[in-house]
Amino acid sequence: MAKEPIEFTDKVVKVESLNDLPEVPVSQRFTLVNKTGSWRNVRPVLEEQNAPCQNACPLKVWVQSFIDLLTRGKPEEGAIEILRNNPFPLLTRKLCKAKCEIACNRKKYDAPVSIRELEGFTGNIAYEKGLFPKREESLGKKVAVVGNSETMMSAAYFAYMYGMDVTLYASKPFDGLGLSDDEVKREVDRLKKWGIKVIEEDKDPDTLKSEFDAVITDKKDVENKLTFQTQDEKIFAAKPERKDISRDFYFGKRAAKSVWQYLKGEEITKDAPPPRAVSFNNIVTDYFEPEDRIDTINTMEEAIAEGNRCFSCGHCNSCGNCYVFCPDAAISWVDDFPVVDYDYCKGCGICVNECPRSVLILVPERG
Amino acid sequence: MSFKKVLTGNHAVSYGATSARVQVISAYPITPQTTIVELLSEIVAEGKLDAIFVNVESEHSAMSACIGASAAGARAFTATSAQGLALMHEMLHWAAGARLPIVMANVNRAMAPPWSIWTEQNDSLSQRDTGWMQFYVESNQEAYDYVIIAYKVAEQVLLPAMLVLDAFVLSHTSEPVEIYDQEKVDEFLPPYEPKFAIEPGKPISYGALSKPDTYMEFRYKMQKAMEKAVDVMEKEMNLFNEMFGRNYGLVEPYMMDDADYVIVTSGAMTSTARAAVHEMREEGKKVGLLKMKTFRPFPFKKVREMLKGRKKVAVLDRNISFGHHGIFYEEIKSAMYPVEPKVPLYGYILGLGGRDVTVKDIKEIYEDLVKREEMEEIIWKGVKL
Numbered sequence: 154m155a156k157e158p159i160e161f162t163d164k165v166v167k168v169e170s171l172n173d174l175p176e177v178p179v180s181q182r183f184t185l186v187n188k189t190g191s192w193r194n195v196r197p198v199l200e201e202q203n204a205p206c207q208n209a210c211p212l213k214v215w216v217q218s219f220i221d222l223l224t225r226g227k228p229e230e231g232a233i234e235i236l237r238n239n240p241f242p243l244l245t246r247k248l249c250k251a252k253c254e255i256a257c258n259r260k261k262y263d264a265p266v267s268i269r270e271l272e273g274f275t276g277n278i279a280y281e282k283g284l285f286p287k288r289e290e291s292l293g294k295k296v297a298v299v300g301n302s303e304t305m306m307s308a309a310y311f312a313y314m315y316g317m318d319v320t321l322y323a324s325k326p327f328d329g330l331g332l333s334d335d336e337v338k339r340e341v342d343r344l345k346k347w348g349i350k351v352i353e354e355d356k357d358p359d360t361l362k363s364e365f366d367a368v369i370t371d372k373k374d375v376e377n378k379l380t381f382q383t384q385d386e387k388i389f390a391a392k393p394e395r396k397d398i399s400r401d402f403y404f405g406k407r408a409a410k411s412v413w414q415y416l417k418g419e420e421i422t423k424d425a426p427p428p429r430a431v432s433f434n435n436i437v438t439d440y441f442e443p444e445d446r447i448d449t450i451n452t453m454e455e456a457i458a459e460g461n462r463c464f465s466c467g468h469c470n471s472c473g474n475c476y477v478f479c480p481d482a483a484i485s486w487v488d489d490f491p492v493v494d495y496d497y498c499k500g501c502g503i504c505v506n507e508c509p510r511s512v513l514i515l516v517p518e519r520g
Numbered sequence: 521m522s523f524k525k526v527l528t529g530n531h532a533v534s535y536g537a538t539s540a541r542v543q544v545i546s547a548y549p550i551t552p553q554t555t556i557v558e559l560l561s562e563i564v565a566e567g568k569l570d571a572i573f574v575n576v577e578s579e580h581s582a583m584s585a586c587i588g589a590s591a592a593g594a595r596a597f598t599a600t601s602a603q604g605l606a607l608m609h610e611m612l613h614w615a616a617g618a619r620l621p622i623v624m625a626n627v628n629r630a631m632a633p634p635w636s637i638w639t640e641q642n643d644s645l646s647q648r649d650t651g652w653m654q655f656y657v658e659s660n661q662e663a664y665d666y667v668i669i670a671y672k673v674a675e676q677v678l679l680p681a682m683l684v685l686d687a688f689v690l691s692h693t694s695e696p697v698e699i700y701d702q703e704k705v706d707e708f709l710p711p712y713e714p715k716f717a718i719e720p721g722k723p724i725s726y727g728a729l730s731k732p733d734t735y736m737e738f739r740y741k742m743q744k745a746m747e748k749a750v751d752v753m754e755k756e757m758n759l760f761n762e763m764f765g766r767n768y769g770l771v772e773p774y775m776m777d778d779a780d781y782v783i784v785t786s787g788a789m790t791s792t793a794r795a796a797v798h799e800m801r802e803e804g805k806k807v808g809l810l811k812m813k814t815f816r817p818f819p820f821k822k823v824r825e826m827l828k829g830r831k832k833v834a835v836l837d838r839n840i841s842f843g844h845h846g847i848f849y850e851e852i853k854s855a856m857y858p859v860e861p862k863v864p865l866y867g868y869i870l871g872l873g874g875r876d877v878t879v880k881d882i883k884e885i886y887e888d889l890v891k892r893e894e895m896e897e898i899i900w901k902g903v904k905l
Contacts, residue, residue, distance in 0.1 A: 168734050170641075176678050176741055177619045177716045180728035 165218040185497075189481065193500030195515045197354035197475075197493055202467025202511055205430040206268055207423035213427065214238045216253055216268055217468035223275050224460040225469070228453070235272055235297050236286040240310035240402060241340055242276025244303070245269065248330070248398040260382040261433040263385065264446040266463045274450045280339070285347045289316035294416045296320070297361040300371035301328035304393045307405030308369045313349050315413040320350040321367070329395075362387050367412045369405075379423035381408040384416070433513035440474070469512045475504035522704075527697045529690030532660040533599065533625045533683070534559035534698065535666025538569050539705045540623075542597040546574035547584035548604060550689040551637050553627040556599040579604035582623075584610035590620035591726050593717035595671065598622070601687065602629035602643040609647065612680075616651025616742065618727045620672035621681070621712070623667060624652075628685045628787065628838075630873040638874020639687035641787065643840035645815075645847045652744055653681040654815040656786040660695040665766060668700075672709050672756050677745040686788040687874060700764055701707060707762055746817040753814060756763060770819035772811040773826055775801055779808025780831040781889055786812040789838060789877045796882035808887055812848055823855045832864045834889045834902075836882075838871040845869075845898050866892060868900035 168174060206216040215234055222231035235242050249269055257265035278284070298309040298318040301324060309321040321344065327337050345351050358370040366387070373390040376383050381391045393401035394502070407424065414421045447459040448504040475491045476484045483498040484491045493504075505513045527535060531544060537545070545564065549558040557573075564573045572584045579600050586596035600608060600779035605626050605764050617676040630640035644654060655670060658789045659664045663685050685691060716728060730738060753770055761767045774794055776782065785793045790811045797809045811825050812819075827833055835853075837846025849867030856863055868885055885901060 171737050171741065174734060174737050174741070175716060176728055176745070178617070178730055178738055179716050180725040183597065184728065417833050 166290075170362045171485045177374070188496045189499050190483070190494075190496045193495070193498060194518050195500040195502065196495060196498065196518055197500070197505050197513045198516050199469060199491060199493070199512055200514055201469070202514075203428050203430045204468065205256035205258055205432070206266075206465035206466075208403050208427045208430045209252040209256035210238075211252075211397065211400040212406065214253070214272065215468075216272070217463065217465045217512055219275055220266070220268075220271060220460045220463045221465055221468060221470045223271070224326065224463075227306075227490055228275055228278050228456075229282065229284060231275045232277075232282075233284055233286050235276045236279055236284070237314075239272065239276065239399075240307050240406075241303075242272050243280060244330075244332075244336075244340065245399055245402075246273025246276070250397045252397070252399075256430075258431070258433040258436055258464050259462060262436075262438060262441065263443045265382065267447055267450060267459050270448070270450040271456060271459055274456050283346060288314055288316055289413075291316045291318075291404050291470045292413075292416050294366040295364070296412060296416075297322060297356070297358070297365040298370070299323075299356050299361065299368060301325045301355075302371045302393045302401070303327055304391050304401045304405040305369065305371050305409075306344070307402040308391060308409045309344060309349055309405075311406045311409035312369065312412060313344075313347065314480075315409055316499065317367075317409075317413070317416065318350075320352060320474065322352050322354060322356040322361075324355045326353075330398075361418055366416055369408050369412060380411045380421045382411060382421060389415075431511045436466065437507065437509040440472070440509040465510050466505075467511055470510070472509060474507045474509060475513055478503050478507045522698055522700045524696045524698050526694050526806040527660055527664075528694050529660045529663045530555040530556065532560050532629065532664040532695075532697045533667060534563065535699055535837055536664040537597045537623075538563055539664070539700060539702065540597075540668050540671050540709055541569070541595065541706070541711070542571055542623075542825070543594040543597045544572050544574065544586065544589035545598065546576055546582045546589070546596070547598045547600065548576055548579045548582045550579070550601045550604040550629075552629055552691045553604070553625070553853060554598045555691075556625055556627070560597075567715040574808065579607040580611055583608040583615060583624075586622045586624075587611060587615050587618065587620055590615070590622050590714075591718050593712065593714035594676075595683050595712045596620075596622045597624070597667075599625040599627070601627045602631055605643050605647060606631065609650070611806050612647055612652055614652040614727065617738070619678040619742070619745075621671065621678055623670045623674060623680070624661070624682045625667070626682050626684050627687050627691045628684055631866065636873045637687065639689055639788070640872050641684070641837075644682060644684045645839050645841075647682070648816065648847070651679060651746075653679055653746070653817065655681065655683045656813055656815060657683055657685050657690070658790045658811060658813075660690060660693075661766070662768070663690060664697050664699070665764070665768070667707055668705060669753075669756060669760060669768070670821035671712075673749055673752050675712050676752050677749045678715070679745050679749065684787070689788040698764075704763060706736070708760065710786065723798045728773055746758050749817045750814075750819060750821075751815075753813065767823070768813065770814040771822045771826060772813060774811070776810060776826060778806060780806040781820070781886060782808045782810055782827060782830050782833045783882065783886065783889075784812060784827075784833060784835040784848065784852060785809045786815070786836075787838065789836065789871060792877055792879055793836070793882045796879040796886070799879065800883060800886060803872070805886065812852075815848075815851075818851060818855065820855045823852055824859050827852070828859050829861075830863050832866065832889050832892070834866050834868055834885055836868050836870060836877075836878070836885070840869050840872065864895065865901060866896070868899045868901045869903075875902060 219234040220229040253268045254265040284458040299322045301423040313319040369389045389408045589596040630636035666683040674681040835849040846867045
């Protein structure tokens with residue numbers, strides 16, 4: 154049978170006889186007029202969820218995100234993502250207990266992802282290229298950080314990230330960690346290069362109160378163990394426990410945050426517990442295959458191969474399953490991410506079921 | 521060169537689909553159909569057929585995949601049985617309404633419960649009004665031939681077609697089947713040229729909304745296509761006979777010329793009836809056999825021609841429309857309504873759920889038919905009362 158091309162136009166054809174109709178009920182007019190989204194009683198929502206690695210990390214490093222950026226071919230952005238929460242990724246690579254890997258959902262499938270190695274490898278890019286995270290808007294406030302411990306190094310780093318002018322008083326930075334002189338120099342040089350004033354001498358924190366708007370130190374005892382406030386409202390204190398380096402970095406980070414809240418005139422709040430993490434049961438393992446874990450990562454190829462093992466729990470890595478499976482073509486792909494068109498989504502939930510990493514969730518419609 | 525191969529009915533269907541160069545196969549396994557698509561999957565995997573085999577999770581999806589493929593212009597094939605066919609029901613209407621020339625093999629299997637895997641026609645006949653053509657085959661050769669013929673007809677009239685074969689009696693029984701030279705099949709059945717195909721970049725709505733001012737015209741066109749299919753069938757059968765030397769009609773008469781009494785059958789039991797009629801002829805009984813092959817479109821003209829003027833006719837049904845009668849019987853009765861003088865028609869229900877139909881049964885039906893005076897609404901043969 155020869156092909157008879159039909160001319161498709163926008164005009165409405167009035168059917169006067171059979172001859173005006175093709176055999177096959179095709180139409181050049183779209184069915185977009187029929188907004189089937191009104192049938193929906195639940196809606197799929199793309200909502201970032203926490204991953205167990207992230208919740209287990211004292212510093213709350215957004216592991217899924219930096220691995221996603223790395224495997225998308227954006228390693229520098231991945232490095233900066235790490236630096237938002239981890240000030241010294243080469244030190245955690247060497248010393249961290251990697252609770253993230255103990256919590257990793259992939260452990261229940263084959264073996265946990267080599268997160269510590271990936272974080273160190275990716276973070277190293279920031280060292281090599283002199284990258285730093287974005288700073289918060291400057292408060293025009295001066296803060297002194299006094300002490301040699303890694304907690305103080307971290308406090309100086311985060312106080313600077315939170316937009317304060319920071320002067321670090323430390324005669325022997327990272328004292329007691331057993332780092333080589335080169336390692337100490339490498340980290341201190343980073344702080345200097347970023348813009349932190351480092352003065353290699355010891356100071357009594359009390360003497361700095363008049364010169365600075367706030368002081369953070371490891372030489373005093375804390376009054377509030379959650380906010381690191383002392384009896385003196387201008388002085389904040391934090392000391393390392395030396396059980397887990399990430400936790401000791403966290404103390405510095407938390408103290409810096411309290412100072413930030415204090416200097417903004419806000420209430421100093423304690424950290425809320427993190428939202429519940431995506432569990433292994435939420436992972437649709439049909440979409441994965443067992444892969445050998447790469448314990449030590451030395452090349453970008455190894456990093457990407459290991460990064461691809463990550464389930465990306467609760468984080469959209471643009472796998473496209475929802476787009477592929479949506480039976481109503483109600484999910485479009487915008488800037489490499491799915492966008493649900495609620496005019497047409499009927500709320501069938503297939504995208505939610507097929508999302509391997511539990512980023513899409515179903516929420517009831519109201520009314 | 522054509523060659524002969526000993527094949528089960530199911531594998532004959534697989535060879536038929538291969539000879540017809542189907543492009544998309546989508547199916548879900550169900551006994552007794554499974555070996556059709558099993559062999560096809562092997563043929564595709566071995567690269568002997570340039571087709572895509574789509575695995576699905578249900579028959580509903582199998583037919584849906586065929587619909588998508590056919591709408592995109594591919595020659596699509598599937599096979600099923602009983603509950604699987606019933607699960608396809610919605611999509612059978614869709615395929616026919618969208619005028620897609622899909623071909624499906626249905627291996628007749630009794631509907632459950634009670635659970636059964638043996639032959640009975642209720643599954644296919646329950647799909648009578650979906651707009652699918654239905655062809656009932658008697659032998660494995662016919663099963664092979666009718667896949668090819670079905671595509672040739674379906675693609676001209678734009679209606680889907682179902683070829684129907686008996687569970688086990690055909691599906692799992694081996695016979696020699698002649699497989700034709702591919703070039704000759706290609707000559708008989710050229711590639712499918714869709715009149716309307718979904719094309720990326722040229723969006724159209726397929727099976728769009730039709731309001732009361734147009735819906736009826738689409739239905740009128742479907743009926744006209746069915747009517748046209750009768751002529752197309754006859755034309756293609758003739759061409760098939762010329763090219764491959766097998767003479768098929770919409771119905772097939774056997775020793776009918778001077779027959780006073782006629783037994784009407786469909787499917788594999790026809791072979792048994794043929795043997796019985798042959799023996800009874802040798803005994804001098806004036807009995808003939810009429811095989812119903814094409815059920816949809818219904819061959820009104822041929823049936824009237826063949827049964828007009830007979831003393832009595834027995835219609836054998838391996839199926840039942842509960843609360844009514846055997847379905848072939850009712851269809852033939854309605855076709856014979858305008859024929860004068862009236863031909864007495866008797867409907868026999870037998871062989872349900874795969875119960876054997878024997879030469880002895882057919883002979884007994886003949887004896888019963890000759891003696892019978894009153895028309896009875898329904899006659900059961902072989903039920904253990």
